[in-house]
Amino acid sequence: MAYVPHSDADIQAMLETIGVTSMADLFDSIPAAQRSTAAIDVPSALPEVDVVREVTRLARRNAELVCFAGGGIYDHYAPSAVNHILLRSEWYTAYTPYQPEVAQGSLQVIYEFQTMIAELFGLDVANASMYDGPTAAAEAVVMALGVKPDRTDVVIGDSIHPHTRQVISTASGARQLVSLPFGPDGRVDLTKVGDALRGAACVVVQQPNFLGVIEDLEAIAAAAQEAGALLIVAADPVAMAILKSPGSQGADVVVGEGQGLGCAPSFGGPVVGLFAARRDYLRRMPGRLSGATVDHDGRRGFVLTLQAREQQIRREKATSNICTNQALLALAATVHLALLGRTGLRHIAERSLEGAHHAFDAITALPGYEPLVDGPFFKEFAVRTPKPARAILGHAAERGVLAGVALTRFPGFVDREALLIAVTEKRTDDEIARLVDALRTA
Amino acid sequence: MAYVPHSDADIQAMLETIGVTSMADLFDSIPAAQRSTAAIDVPSALPEVDVVREVTRLARRNAELVCFAGGGIYDHYAPSAVNHILLRSEWYTAYTPYQPEVAQGSLQVIYEFQTMIAELFGLDVANASMYDGPTAAAEAVVMALGVKPDRTDVVIGDSIHPHTRQVISTASGARQLVSLPFGPDGRVDLTKVGDALRGAACVVVQQPNFLGVIEDLEAIAAAAQEAGALLIVAADPVAMAILKSPGSQGADVVVGEGQGLGCAPSFGGPVVGLFAARRDYLRRMPGRLSGATVDHDGRRGFVLTLQAREQQIRREKATSNICTNQALLALAATVHLALLGRTGLRHIAERSLEGAHHAFDAITALPGYEPLVDGPFFKEFAVRTPKPARAILGHAAERGVLAGVALTRFPGFVDREALLIAVTEKRTDDEIARLVDALRTA
Amino acid sequence: MTPFPYQPDPTPLIFERSKPGRPGVPVPRATRGAEAYLPAELLREEPPRLPDVPEFEVVRHYVELSLKNHHVDRALYPLGSCTMKYNPKVNEDMARLPGHAGIHPLTPDEFVQGALELMYEVAEALKAIAGMDAITLQPPAGASGEMTGILLARAYHTARGNPRKVVLVPDSAHGTNPATAARADYAVRSLKSDARGQIDLAALRAALNEDVAALMLTNPSTLGRFETDVTEIAKIVHDAGALLYMDGANMNALLGRARPGGFGVDMMHFNLHKTFSTPHGGGGPGAGPVAVTAALAPYLPVPTLERDGERYRRVWDRPDSIGKVHGFDGNYGVLVRAYTYIRINGREGLARVAEGAVLNNRYLSARMADTYPLPFGPGMHESVFSGTFLREHGVKTLDVAKRLLDFGFHAPTIYFPLIVPEALMIEPTETATKDELDRFADVMLAIADEARRTPDVVTGAPHTTPVGRLDESKAARQPNLKYEWPTD
Amino acid sequence: MTPFPYQPDPTPLIFERSKPGRPGVPVPRATRGAEAYLPAELLREEPPRLPDVPEFEVVRHYVELSLKNHHVDRALYPLGSCTMKYNPKVNEDMARLPGHAGIHPLTPDEFVQGALELMYEVAEALKAIAGMDAITLQPPAGASGEMTGILLARAYHTARGNPRKVVLVPDSAHGTNPATAARADYAVRSLKSDARGQIDLAALRAALNEDVAALMLTNPSTLGRFETDVTEIAKIVHDAGALLYMDGANMNALLGRARPGGFGVDMMHFNLHKTFSTPHGGGGPGAGPVAVTAALAPYLPVPTLERDGERYRRVWDRPDSIGKVHGFDGNYGVLVRAYTYIRINGREGLARVAEGAVLNNRYLSARMADTYPLPFGPGMHESVFSGTFLREHGVKTLDVAKRLLDFGFHAPTIYFPLIVPEALMIEPTETATKDELDRFADVMLAIADEARRTPDVVTGAPHTTPVGRLDESKAARQPNLKYEWPTD
Ligand SMILES: Cc1ncc(COP(=O)(O)O)c(C=O)c1O
């Protein structure tokens, strides 16, 4: 009743105009056997205030912890203005910009977003967003398989996020996933790359990788090129402020999880998948694209373009089945990056880097905590723990700290008693000290 | 630095255009002796995220308590849509609508607000808002003194909120405040009204009064009229959903605290003062008024009108010195009332009434808790306590309950060990049970 | 003349506003640069060219751009199939509570019991509405739900020895259906609709064989009409050993009135961003939970959610699972909104939603049908009109759509479904008031009239929008997809 | 043509949208009606005629109306004296934290230590900025601060045996100054400004005697100019036993550059809604803290705030206090915003604010001064131009103001201060970018040009706003101040 706006008189008048006598008549087209009469088994209607109380109760059933967990979702700070922009109903209550004349706001934002993502990743074109980082990676694999129709192998670094691997495996239709091990430095073992790549459509690595380590992309790119395989890199856009861009290092497709750009962790969603590629692959890209054009008076305007790639036009021949994407989060990322600007993003990256290194130094100085791998890392690192990582997490949580992620929870890492610890610019020295203390006393 | 948007190059270019060489030169007009060179003694600049942390820390230093306190500020629920409207920068970053062509939004809202307040209070005209309930009462007294230039007495019911009395005394310039006692039912003692009013410019009472009791306004109005004094009533707008309006009962001016209409308690401000009067007093009213008119094409539009009452035109002859008012809160009240509508406000009032009576019954059944007065009450009531009220508040707070307000904190009530307890529609049966339990175990 | 609110034309790009050296939002800084911690060869030389724009100007930029959008909070947004209903404001607040927005998906279960409880309750409600046995909340949108469903079908068939090769898709289906099936490595066979716009049972029987993995049925169909033969269809499909997938995008018509589980559906997706009022966000996010019968439950994505008394946990140990279709547990923030909506409506309110949706659509259809023909009759929650009658005036459906913009309405979905020529697919949703519907009907009739009298006004529309019709072929021929910095 | 975003003209009143029997927001209901608890004679028979409008339509109504407002987040809002600077978004979030927005003012002090600490810190910061000894945060706006100040003066003088009778107010002062003094039962004597637009020392000396309670000085003055004789003025005033009140509305020019306490001010108010970036809210709320010297401290309103170590308390036992000027402790929510602003800026940033404010104004003045004369020269943070040169074309300052609206800018403050004929009082604030100032200057010059070439365009302006110039005299002659329901 809350949101159906009619009075009884309205309803009567409308039924009359329709020419039926009751609401029930409106459902006549459902054969009697398929009509259900029993009430839906959900609780009774509640006033707004009571629902607020209930949903708040649930929110409080989630512990409030100082977050050192990463693994794809990072507790970066989103400036307040991001949310204020998002709260304008012009943005969040609009649909996909199918009528460009009344959607220039959304279309220009997508264009700006595409520009920013392409720039961060060092590539020619980026799309309007994918569901998240892992599904973007799966789309990239599908694209690569399409580009290389005679190849079926997909080579995946073991240093990639296990969830990304799972999503690729589930959702890309890839037939053959070939593993690429990592060495003691946590980086893809370059000596194995060449072999693995023979006959592969693509190789997928992550930058920085699942263990936080920065891969030697140039070497991997060289090997991929040599083998005629596409190089797909799943990159952290925040790291791009300081690291060489994968595009400049030879990647063909760069995907990524954009959550760190102004999106709340939100238990993993909604976040925003990033997808950028070399221009060569433009017409094979998944997802929406906003392009600049002009109206009849020559005014600049934007439209969804190259739609002949998409399901609404191409149906079974589409490059992807994606329709609804994560537009609002792409807006968040765009506003976020605009607010931070060139130097702001760099400060955030450097501060995360510094905090992570301070935490690393302090933690690896504790007895029993040792680096899992020894490659250069950005804002995240893995340490072996003297006790089961899950027990340490419980101990730290009692002290109000989410001390990272237990590697044992991931396929491929189940026997590694280690914590993956992420430090963003949001973590103060004090909080890092609390973390170290929690680990020490665990 | 955060909000000064220039680059060094901008600053250089601007200084050049101005024709000075340094920022310091811009302050040359301040004689050297008056220039200060020492830094302002406030802490250093902080990033936004750190300030959020700090201000959040302060927020958490305020206990989160289930609120049974009233005394002018009530924990009514504001539907979510109120705040969403208020968060549109069109509303909160606008100034007073001095250029009506680009402020029709604000002006129409004020007009709607005036209509709603006049309707609730049963009077002819209402203004665009005052600072709060007590200052609105003070303005009413000033107006009455102006209407009755040969009278100096202001009669005030002892059953009015002590803060209102204090503000009237401080800010109205009233020379003589005459007290009107209340009887055992908590209502103004009608037998004393006639006498007190002789020679008075006005009488000020509150509906429901400070003790929650509903006054017999008709009788007071009759006495006031008889004595040629204005009747000023400070009324709770929420109560107006079910109680007879003071206007219909003979009040000349009705003021009120509008906080319960969609404004957060916010430690007492910003809230919104309401002011309505009979048409006779229109040109003596304080504050802004939005009036309907037409433009050159005959289109309806709104302007600030009758400004000849106001300080920006009349300076020392103005009806009040008010300039900035509480416009945004008036918008909140308008949206709130529009969302609730005729039946919604009634439900809220009835539910508050019912909750208060349930709580009253349960509390006065406890040993040692007795009604302070026995008149009919709306959503608030006072009970004598078996122990000092402050101690009981402490005990209840440990149980997460703000069990009301100790009457002893107020001038005029310092020797009354009693709690003033308010129940709004937001309080669940469960919460009321917690309150009763806290009082029982105190 | 420039319109009000004043809009410079065009709004510059955020990059065009950039001037180096201007401060952004104040952020924490490191004491030492990246070189102190990382080898130089990993570091970039030039920072990415993000714009240098002060906070205030950024805010103004995106406020200004926002004004160039139509949106639900302005006026009717009658996009058929999209269910552009009111997005309650309280949903937004709930999703933003720190206890919901701030939680990390890799937090051990014992510290996110509230989130798991909420998801569990959403799952239970959707199962009850679907009349089905199990569910996954992981798919982040409808198309992802479809994908999940078809992968479940593949797993199901594979477990029975033959993954099969073909998925049947009616010609009236939404583009995501065939695209999904193809993406899941099935051959797509299109099924022609019959004269009623429904599944042609004979054609269905003919198409079915042991290679067919599933039929993807939309019910109500994209014509807004209930597939009256659905039980028969289910039987035919099941007899061939295939599965019946239902695209539940149109559940707004059925809430509390019919349960897909009750008419033989094996798996279906919901669009929470349609039926359950979560906002579309200018294109997303959504959520596409997939409900299934017990036979398909073993294959659901990991983790699944289980309850032990008051405790909830995510279960990963599901050997038959298809795996993961999202990096984490789906669009949780969307689930919070949907949960809020479900609780405010409650059992009574949800049934009213379907009533209101059908009432509003049937009313609007009744008001328009004398002028705009309905080749297949009015639908339940949406109706598909045909604009062919305007051809004689040189006016197309596209023109009507554009002309609507001048009256402050959004256009309907057009040229879909494909089986209606010059289709105008209108879905008012239950949250439109009668006044709004009347205004919209009046405008539609007025446009038909204009098309007869002053067709140029219609074919030249829109006239009042920030830009006029845009050169789409130029956009496609010379793709300009990002800003090019001036080379200086 | 209708503008975009489309706006029906006029937007109906919310009452005109009402139709009985439609549901509003769902609220809790009592089990029994009011009659069950209260005697019938207290109850009204007819409910107040609030509108019956569904939630969605209410939202649309106020969204639509919002679009008819100019606001800071669109473009320059150069109202002199009003300091329409950027209102940082984070301020809004902080004020809405439940721990700030949800607390009750009558909570015992021990449970609101955070609020008291915050207020204490704001008080300390403002005292440091003012260079004064004590402060009250209670006044909810500037005018209320003035009132508080003058009541303090009365208390001070009364304690010394003679409350005195007169308050001196320069002719350039803001209207609230004389209105306040009169309201506090003082006779107002206006002081004519000298040729510099400053206090005429001779006139001041002549006006002073033992009946004068205070001089209300605005510094920088409403011309934006520093009162260079201020120390001398203070001395003269003090020698007569009077007090010097400073209207601190223009503190944006002085932050960190000059402290009123350092030049002899006895009491001053701040406008947090100007200098400290809290939004104006379409007319309010504000906050007008009053800082004073030790001599005036005993009279400050109750409660005052005290700190014992880590504990804060409100002190009511102040026998000499003037009492209360607000029902509770002032506009706390505004203080939270101001505190956030102070902490983000910090000591370095606050000094930059004044620099930026003066730089921006002087730059804009430099760009405009060749065309628009500045009778008293450019000001610090604001300048007052005169539009008399346009008279010969039949164009008034009002016309220029209206014409600006067509270019998407708000108008300056006009016809104030009274000592400048055809005054245009422009304050860009420090948050305007150079680009914005250039655009504004260009438009101002273009309008002057139009005034010469095509004066009708200027005198007929605005041309693009939702309504044209409105009939103000009709509004005043036939006051229509509320909706009248049709009598049926
Ligand atoms: C009938 C139908 N099916 C499927 C979809 C796809 O859903 P989504 O956009 O959430 O991926 C849509 C979306 O518009 C639809 O209308």
Ligand SMILES: Cc1ncc(COP(=O)(O)O)c(C=O)c1O
């Ligand atoms: C110079 C000056 N003094 C006093 C005031 C009054 O302040 P407020 O509007 O907050 O009451 C103003 C407000 O515009 C002002 O500009």
